[in-house]
Amino acid sequence: MKYENIVKANFIERPNRFVAIVSIEGESVRVHVKNTGRCRELLVPGAAVYLEDFVGRMGSRKMRYSLIAVEKGGLLVNMDSQAPNKIAAEGLLSGRIELPDMSRLAGVKAEQKYGNSRFDFYIEDEGGHKGWLEVKGVTLEDGGVASFPDAPTERGLKHVNELRRAKSEGFMCYVLFIVQMKGMRWLEPNDDHDPDFSDALRKADEEGVHVIAWDCLVEPDEIVADEQVSVKL
Template sequence: MKYRKIVNGKFIDRPNRFIAHVEIDGVVNTVHVKNTGRCKELLLPGTEVQLEESDNIKRKTLYDLVAVNKKGFGWINMDSQAPNKVVKEWLEGKDYDYIKQEYKYGDSRIDFYMKKGNVEYLMEVKGCTLEKNGVGYFPDAPTERGVKHLRELTKAQKLGYQCAIAFVIQMEGVTEVRPNIETHPEFGETLEIAQKAGVKVILYMCQVGRDTLEIIREKVQE
């Protein structure tokens, strides 16, 4: 996945979950934040960030905040649209007969439906941007939607689908993702039930470039 044009800036503050103030070349700009999560451990005053410049002159904000340089760790892509894009690229490089995004199943829309021969697959994708001591955690805020999707996958697995929840690790150097039970205990409990039912937990390790994000390794986490 490649961004159109990346510029560097310095984070100032975030008045709400949709916008932030960022200094670019000495000028304070209001930018769109491509992640509605809290990201409080990432978006600290003075932190170096990367922004994608839009080519849409009618937009209210010219830039999208897509990555942040976490002190002592490195660059973290925090674009919430990126995980599905890189997973789509990854899946298209495999030998599935059919791939469909936003697949309607039960009361939910699951990110990916795949078919290979007579085997049907369902995959829900989550982006991981929260890191503590070299370990990734999800979610960074309570996610009732995430719990709902896990329950749908658990039901589907029991009906014969091959189901998985995939965590796209939007940073380098992290090879494990744990449920953030301090923030949302129910997500951790539901994930455990799903795994016991046979739902796989897949980790996608990524390479984070200045203007790219690419999956370089897939791992099934026990």
């Protein structure tokens, strides 16, 4: 996916989940943060950040800029929480992201209801197999190891347990982690931040839910799925 009109700035502070204050050529500006997660290891004072400038296409927006990416050491990390689903859709429809035990997809429908949940995608392949896929964006890394989540996620836990139920009913089921950076050695569940989610993910894997991860090529104005990353549960 592509962004338009990218501006480089420096992070100053984050007064709340939705707003950051950055410096653009020495001027302090309030910008929208496209990720409500903590991101404390990313948004540190002085960090170089990248903003999408909506000048000329504001519509109902209140702030001109949205913060979409940040430099962390030698990494460029996309932290747009809306990006993973778009990346997944592009990868699934193009055939770049392949799913174990399914042939080429013949149908991909977003935001479909199952039980008490709404999964990111309902999928069907050319062989007639039907399944459900939930996408999780990953921005947390330490020493080249990506992990999820960066904070407790009741919603994520609910989705994993619903996928376990769907699998027991004969559907093909997947948790797809979109790692919003490049160069990770592997992905693992974050036991320290959410042991309940981690335990449920391991149980899902044991019950036949496929847990897969793909990294991304990240540029200030673009992010696309690149290669599969090993998952260590």
